[in-house]
Amino acid sequence: MPELPEVETIVRGLRPHLIGRTFAEVELVRSSVLRVPDPVTFEGLVQGAQVVGVGRRGKFIHLVLRGGPHLVIHLGMTGTLTLRKAPEPRLAHTHLVLWLDDGRELRYRDPRRFGRVLLGTPGQLERLGALPRLGPEPLAPTFGRSGFAESLRRTTRPLKAALLDQAVVAGCGNIYADEACFVARVRPTRRGRTLSRAEAMRLGAALPLVMRQALGLRGSSFADFRDGFGAKGEAHEALFVYGRGGLPCVRCGVTLRQTRVGGRTTVYCHRCQR
DNA sequence: CCCCTATCCTGAGGGC
């Protein structure tokens, strides 16, 4: 499941390879991955367009095209965006192939199809309501002053549900929500309202910390995540709680508890986290 | 307004 560190790994890897390149050919294999008006316009606008920027907002990848439109890609659960030499075999569930002017292909693949592709200027996409409202960026230097900690203290939802809400904080998913709660020593089941100022501040510090750590290890690869060249990350080997229900807490040794919060599997240490 | 649940989708893994 690509979250912020995984998406940022892809963006940083692809950027120097894509900037300045032109999309020579567009192959839209499964047009239902497009969530914008019509496939014909899509192909017309993307074909021949030059990439002038590669960025990220939350879990959305933005390929900025000359003239203003953004090709926006969300990877959902199982999406990958990889650069390949044309003759390399194409995996099943490859929904979109963009041929570059240097003989390589940018391939968008997503077996579970929770991802999507958008195209439009930022203004157009906003008017269409195609992009959700996104909260502050955990890696931004201003994150500490973004009001994130305060917004946690205003909700009656469980912490876990608030952390997964992209309007509260951009880019957090199931892995790093659990990891941040562990580092901040707060139970993900706690209602936001019940947090002390100190606990909310600890979460505000923990989230950028766990994400920077994961980014340094090029993301967590369980089943699906691959970087822009098909390689796995190593961050999953350094996780404290995610995927470790029933195993001993790395801090105190007690058995980690696994439960469901906000419809998601949630793992925490009932001794370290209060 | 806010919160919660069901839904989309495929592949992996367990049980028999």
Added chain:
DNA sequence: TGCCCTCAGGATAGGG
């Protein structure tokens, strides 16, 4: 060996 069942979860629609 193969079949069936369950489970994984990001975002969103719709109900309470």
